[in-house]
Amino acid sequence: MKLQELFRGVAVKSSTAADDLEIREVRYDSRAVQAGDLFVAIRGFATDGHQYIGKALEQGAAAIVCEEAPEGAPAVVVENARQALAEIxxxxxxxxxxxxxxxxxxxxxxxxxTTYLVKHMLEQAGHKVGLIGTNQNLIGDEVIETERTTPESYELHALFARMRDAGCTHVIMEVSSHSLVLDRVHGIRFAVGAFTNLTQDHLDFHKTMEGYRKAKAILFTISDKGVINLDDDAAQAMLADAKCPCLTFSCEKDAADLTAKNIRLHADGVEFVATTKGDLARVKLPIPGHFSVENALAALGIVLQVGMPLADAAHALATATGVKGRVEVVPTDTDYTVLIDYAHTPDGVENVLRAVRGFAKGRVIALFGCGGDRDRTKRPKMGKIAADLADFCVVTSDNPRTEDPKAIIDDILEGMQGTKTPMQVIVDRPEAIHWALAHAKKDDVIVLMGKGHETYQEVNHVKHHMDEREIVASFFSKKG
Structure with missing residues (x-):
């Protein structure tokens, strides 16, 4: 592809590279650069791509895209290299x-x-749908593994191309606050953007809750229509910042455009009546917990905004299935229950434990930790919430990264001081899981929180295989 073709519509400050230069491929990681490639130097978290321009040239880069022009090299200088990468x-x-x-x-x-529910409803209506998210990426039924919620812009457009070529008509994707601030979705126009809720997370990056909220609000400046959770404390601020007409949903407020009435919670799912201005439909969703009602409303709001009839959407939800790592039941063939959930924030821990309390006949046993190199202030909060809502807590490790797991656990225990809830501290997570299984009683519900769909433990920048389903299975194998 010619350089000028890659830069069609891209704002350029200056250039010393020939327009007709043939480009083999585009790279933003200098380690992947080969002869004839275009290297885009972007500024990252810990390092600046401009530091690797020399390396890229040594490896045969045909030209450089940068914000600061290097000497003696064909380069295209732009105001914002991240935005330029997305446009290229x-x-x-x-x-x-x-x-x-x-x-x-x-x-x-x-x-x-929410994204999985939207995908299911649209597919029931006859569409082929691509999905991009935390668990995995999907092109119809084809699974594509992923390492981050929203890929870098280059991988994102490559994925869109695969979806388009496979016949997808719709794409439903999780849009992280990082991706919005770091221009990974720059240039994409969304038909609908939806907001679920705002609770403490990622303050290591955004610094304040208002900064975190503002990052998410960017989605509603690049969407044609919005869907907003009116029950969330941030709803009014999100509506004020939105640059598009928004549909609101609520489990509590009649003023919302879409509401849930007559909510019934069961061990195997939820039931409610979805109402809009002049229409209603009975909804039965086989995923337990009050938060499932909120997720269902968010998903219904999205499909309503693209013209799907409420009755059709409600009918489709009845055949939806749960998501791996979200209140996932692990087969054990015992008289107690083991669940795996991705809950890794204070709000997430509270939601899943309240959901489990709603149907547990025995004790609720919460097994959890906190990730290293992330917001430390949420650790004692998670500890207190678990102690308040569980009958027994097992505190352990969860992706310590470069931190000392024991130090992370000490932060968690600060929030559990003075509690009467019995607990056990076991740093090694597989050992902790085996301990919980060994001490479970009839009708207990053990909730393994934090890992969810993840099948690894990250220690000192190395991901070690660790699948909690396998750990549970190994316990019963040894016991047998």
Whole structure:
């Protein structure tokens, strides 16, 4: 592809590279650069891509895209290299997002389940749907593994191209606050953007809750329509910042455009009546917990905004299935229950434990930890919530990264001081899980929180295989 083709519509400050220069591929990681590639130097968290321009040239880069021009090298200077990368990527793959209906979901909790529910409803209506999210990426039924909620812009457009070429008509994706601030979704126009909720998370990056909220609000400046959870404390601020007409949903407020009435919670799911201005439908969703009602409303709001009839959407929800790592039941063939859930924020821990309390006949046993190199202030909060809502707590490790796992646990225990809830501290997570299983009694519900869909433990930048389903299975194998 010619350089000028890649830069069609991209604002350029200056250039010393020939317009007709043939480019083999676009790279933003200098380690991947090969002869004839275009290297885009972007500024990252811990390092600046401009530091690696020399390395990229040594490896044969044909030209450089940067914010500060290097001496003696063919370079295109731009104001914002991250935005330029997104625009170049769209040109490279033929603007695939423009040929599909783009749907985005942002919020602290509920994004993954909401996206899966939207995908299911649209597929029941006959559409082929691509999904991008925390658990995995999907092109119809084809699974594509992922390492981050929202990929970098170049991978994102490459994925859109695969979806377009596979015949997808819609794309439903989780849109993280990081991706919005770091321009990973720059240039994409969403038909609908949805907001689930805002609770404490990622303050290591955003610093304040208002900064975190403002990041998520960006989605509603690049969407044609919005869907907002009116029950969340941040709802009014999100509506005020939105640049598009928004549909609101609520489990509590009659003023919302979409509401849930006659809510009934069961061990195997939820039931409610979804009402809009002049229409209603009975909804039965086989995923337990009050938060499932909120997720269902968010998903219903999205499909309503793209023209799907409420009755059809409600009918489709009855055949939806749970998401891996979200209140996932682990087969054990015992007289107690083991659940795996991704809850890794104070709000997430509270939601899942309250949901379990709603149907548990025996004790609720909470097994959890906190990730290292992340917001420390949420650790004691999670500890207190678990102690308040569980009958027994097992405090352990969860992705310590470069921190000392024992130090992380000490932060958690600060919030549990003075509690009468019995607890056990076991640093090694597999050992902790085996301990919980060994001490479970009839009708107990053990909730393994934090890992969810993840099948690894990250220690000192290395991901070690660790699948909690396998750990549970190994316990019963040894016991047998």
């Amino acid at each position: 990527a769209a040109n490279r793959f033929g603007h695939p997002a423009d040929s599909m209906v783009m749907l985005g979901v942002t919020g602290t909790n509920g994004k993954t389940t």
